[in-house]
Each structure stands twice: as structure tokens, then as C-alpha cells.
Amino acid sequence: SEDPGAAAERRAAAPCPQPLPPAVPPPDGCGTPSPGAAGLGDPYFGDAGNGGYDVSHYDVALAYAGVRTGAVDATVTVTATATQDLSAFDLDFRGPEITAVTVDGREARHRRAGRELVVTPAGPIRAGRAFRVAVRYAGRPVPVGNKTFGSYGWVPSKDGAVVASEPDGASTWLPVNDHPRDKATYAFHITVPKDLRVVANGRPGPVRTGGATATYEWAEDAPMASYLATVAIGRFQVRRTEVDGVPVITAVDPAFRSAAKGLESTTVKVMRWAAPLFGPYPFATAGGIVDDPKLGYALETQERPVYGGFAPDEGFVVHEMAHQWFGDSVGLRDWSDIWLNEGFATYAEWLWRERTGRDSAEKIFKRYYALPASSPIFSPPPGAPGAAKMFGFSVYVRGAMTLQALRDRVGDKAFFTILRTWTAEHRHSTATTPQFIALAERVSGQRLTALFQAWLRSETKPRSW
Numbered sequence: 001s002e003d004p005g006a007a008a009e010r011r012a013a014a015p016c017p018q019p020l021p022p023a024v025p026p027p028d029g030c031g032t033p034s035p036g037a038a039g040l041g042d043p044y045f046g047d048a049g050n051g052g053y054d055v056s057h058y059d060v061a062l063a064y065a066g067v068r069t070g071a072v073d074a075t076v077t078v079t080a081t082a083t084q085d086l087s088a089f090d091l092d093f094r095g096p097e098i099t100a101v102t103v104d105g106r107e108a109r110h111r112r113a114g115r116e117l118v119v120t121p122a123g124p125i126r127a128g129r130a131f132r133v134a135v136r137y138a139g140r141p142v143p144v145g146n147k148t149f150g151s152y153g154w155v156p157s158k159d160g161a162v163v164a165s166e167p168d169g170a171s172t173w174l175p176v177n178d179h180p181r182d183k184a185t186y187a188f189h190i191t192v193p194k195d196l197r198v199v200a201n202g203r204p205g206p207v208r209t210g211g212a213t214a215t216y217e218w219a220e221d222a223p224m225a226s227y228l229a230t231v232a233i234g235r236f237q238v239r240r241t242e243v244d245g246v247p248v249i250t251a252v253d254p255a256f257r258s259a260a261k262g263l264e265s266t267t268v269k270v271m272r273w274a275a276p277l278f279g280p281y282p283f284a285t286a287g288g289i290v291d292d293p294k295l296g297y298a299l300e301t302q303e304r305p306v307y308g309g310f311a312p313d314e315g316f317v318v319h320e321m322a323h324q325w326f327g328d329s330v331g332l333r334d335w336s337d338i339w340l341n342e343g344f345a346t347y348a349e350w351l352w353r354e355r356t357g358r359d360s361a362e363k364i365f366k367r368y369y370a371l372p373a374s375s376p377i378f379s380p381p382p383g384a385p386g387a388a389k390m391f392g393f394s395v396y397v398r399g400a401m402t403l404q405a406l407r408d409r410v411g412d413k414a415f416f417t418i419l420r421t422w423t424a425e426h427r428h429s430t431a432t433t434p435q436f437i438a439l440a441e442r443v444s445g446q447r448l449t450a451l452f453q454a455w456l457r458s459e460t461k462p463r464s465w
């Protein structure tokens with residue numbers, strides 16, 4: 001038997017007994033892992049994004065074989081945190097054949113169902129836990145295309161490929177949580193035949209050459225929506241300059257070589273012009289990419305917009321650069337708020353024309369306002385355009401007119417304070433229309449619900465402003 005001294009010592013060191021927890025049942029989900037939802041419930045793109053986790057980082061290691069096959073061999077490692085106890089989860093993926101999936105280094109079961117990749121890890125992932133999913137795949141990625149959005153996603157070019165994914169095309173080339181609400185940082189390691197170059201979002205790293213290939217490193221260190229991720233592979237004329245310590249890197253396909261200098265100088269001019277109006281430029285680098293596929297649009301890919309098959313004029317550059325503040329840094333929570341991107345970027349074009357004094361946003365507004373109520377610039381209302389018209393005229397033009405109507409009501413001082421407060425308060429995050437209205441009311445001290453209702457949601461042409 002134990003010596004009484006030792007027993008007393010053991011007793012003194014023991015913790016006080018805790019009262020038993022009250023006998024209430026645990027809330028739903030506790031202890032019973034369930035599959036994450038196949039979508040985030042976006043009003044326009046219900047299966048875009050996935051429930052049950054939050055991605056913090058994508059590491060993209062991708063080897064591109066060349067135009068002959070157009071094939072890639074890629075491993076994408078997704079670092080995420082579970083937001084519920086997960087028995088399984090989805091990624092969005094419409095890319096080529098998957099050869100392996102691991103979760104935290106252990107092989108995981110996986111199955112493809114349309115645009116979804118369903119991953120079942122060996123054991124459940126507890127809420128709050130960080131985990132890493134690695135997906136390896138190989139083959140030839142293809143873009144998606146339809147009448148409404150044109151061709152988007154991974155788009156083959158004459159000498160390589162270029163990525164422009166708005167709204168839901170990122171899954172053509174990456175396994176991804178494809179919704180703007182889930183921003184993450186990205187690291188790109190892209191290997192290409194030695195005669196090609198790679199340009200992507202963010203900051204370039206060293207180029208390593210070995211045998212017949214070269215590997216390019218790019219890093220996007222600010223949170224980024226998946227549709228804003230880009231990689232451009234091909235032959236490019238690359239230029240570098242700087243604006244107040246921010247590197248400006250532009251890359252232009254040889255077919256557009258005469259546009260290279262202009263793209264750089266306009267991008268620089270616009271950055272200097274925009275900072276006093278919208279607040280400090282929100283990212284570590286800037287630039288632009290002109291590649292040959294005739295997309296018929298440009299995309300504000302973060303830090304380095306893509307111009308698809310044309311040499312952009314000044315207005316186009318102003319528009320895509322304005323998106324760096326409005327759309328990229330201040331992102332969307334829901335696609336139905338798309339006017340927060342396109343109305344603002346279009347209004348920036350009007351402000352650019354105002355800067356010379358020869359034209360003004362107010363005059364531009366009045367010219368549009370003179371059009372008949374049946375004009376496509378007025379409908380559908382920009383605050384509820386529906387998915388099919390999310391990039392239609394009314395989102396751009398009536399969206400911009402909404403801002404002119406606001407400016408007219410609250411005056412220049414309050415208006416530009418609203419713009420700068422918006423970019424400061426939601427920097428590198430996401431926001432909604434009700435948040436914008438609340439901010440405008442707070443800064444101006446006025447009731448603005450009726451104005452925004454008339455301009456954003458009314459089915460008819462607003463009667464006055």
C-alpha cells in the first residue's frame with residue numbers, strides 16, 4: 001500500500017473536480033461531421049464556391065507543354081480552414097483528368113460530379129482546423145464559353161494561353177473555391193518551353209532554367225478573388241517602370257508591339273491621377289497584359305489587367321485600373337452587386353474625361369439621360385440585373401449614372417470622401433450595396449434610400465436626380 005505522505009502530496013497536486021456540464025444537447029453539427037455544401041448560395045451562381053471551409057492560399061505548380069498539345073501537368077495545393085466539422089467537401093473544378101488527391105499528405109477519395117470535385121478525406125476535419133488539399137491533374141484545359149459571357153477561363157492563344165475567368169471560369173484551370181467572397185493569396189510556379197515567357201498576378205520571382213524549360217515564379221500576396229487570378233504564357237515584350245516605388249510591369253504580345261509603350265505610359269498616368277481621388281493604389285505592383293485571343297473584353301485581373309486581343313485606348317486602361325480599387329481590393333460578396341464593380345469603373349472613365357475640363361461626368365450623365373426610357377442603358381436596373389445581364393449596358397452606364405446622381409445630391413466634398421472611405425474601410429475585403437448606401441448616408445448626413453432605390457432597383461427610368 002502507498003505511503004500516506006505520498007498520497008497527500010498526490011491529492012494536493014490533483015486539480016479541483018470540475019462541475020459536470022449541463023445536460024443540454026450540443027448544437028447541430030457538433031461531433032457529427034457532415035459534407036460541406038456544393039455552393040455558397042450566391043443568388044446568381046448557386047453552385048459557385050463551396051461551403052464548410054475558407055481558403056487562405058493556393059500554391060499552383062503547373063508545367064505547360066507548348067501549343068502543339070496545349071497540355072498542362074499541374075499540382076495545386078489549397079490551404080484552407082474548416083468552418084464546420086467536415087466529413088467531405090467540394091472544390092469547383094472543370095479541368096483535365098485528375099491523377100491524385102491528398103489531404104494533409106494522405107490519399108483522399110475523390111469523385112467528379114459536373115463542375116464539382118468531391119473530396120472525402122481519410123478522417124473528418126474538425127471545425128477551426130487548417131488543412132491542405134493537393135490535387136494533381138494533367139491534360140489540356142479548355143475555356144468555357146457562352147453567348148452571354150463569351151469565351152473565358154483558360155484560353156489558348158497563338159503561342160500559349162491566357163487566363164481571364166470572370167465570372168466563374170477559374171475552375172477551368174484550377175481546383176478552387178470559385179466565389180469572390182473567398183479571397184486568398186496565390187503562389188505561381190509555371191514551367192514552360194524555354195522560348196516562352198510567363199506573366200501572372202503580383203510580384204515576379206527568379207526564373208530558373210533547366211534543359212529545355214524555364215520556371216517562372218509569381219506571387220500575389222494580397223487577398224484575391226479566384227476570377228482575378230491570371231497566368232499568361234507566350235512570347236511577350238515585357239517592360240518595367242515604377243510609380244512611387246510600385247513596380248509597373250507590362251507584357252504585350254508581339255502582334256500588338258506598337259501598343260507596348262502606350263500601355264505602360266497610360267497605366268502610369270492613370271495610377272498617378274487616381275490615387276488622390278480613390279485613395280492610395282491598393283497593391284504592391286501594377287501593370288497590364290495584352291495577348292492575342294480576341295476575347296472582345298478586358299479583365300481587371302489583380303495588379304495586371306488582361307486586354308483580350310486589342311490595344312486598349314485610355315478609357316479602357318482607366319476602367320481596368322479603377323477596378324483595382326473597385327472590384328479587386330473592395331471585392332463583391334455577391335455577384336448581384338456587380339454594379340459596385342462596373343458602375344464605379346465606368347464612372348472613373350467619366351472622371352478621367354472631366355480632368356481636362358473639356359467634358360464632365362455631369363455632361364456625360366445628361367447625354368445618357370436624354371436617351372429614351374426604352375434604351376438598354378436603363379434596363380434592367382443595375383442593382384438587380386440578373387446573371388445574364390450582369391455585364392450589360394445598364395450595369396455599366398446606369399450604374400455610373402447612380403454615382404453621378406449621388407454626387408449631385410451630396411456635393412463633391414462628401415462624394416469623394418465617400419469614395420475614399422469606401423476603399424479604405426473595405427480594403428482587401430468584400431462589401432455589399434447596403435453597406436455602400438449606409439456609408440453614403442453616414443458621410444453626407446442625408447437620407448439616400450429613395451435615391452438608390454430609384455437608380456438601382458426601379459424598373460423604370462428614374463424621373464429626376
Ligand code: ARG
Pocket residue numbers: 148149150151152165166167297298299300319320323342391
Ligand atoms: N469586368 C470586365 C470589365 O472590365 C468584364 C468581364 C466580362 N466577362 C466576360 N466573361 N465577358 O468590364
Ligand code: ZN
Pocket residue numbers: 319323341342345
Ligand atoms: Zn469593368
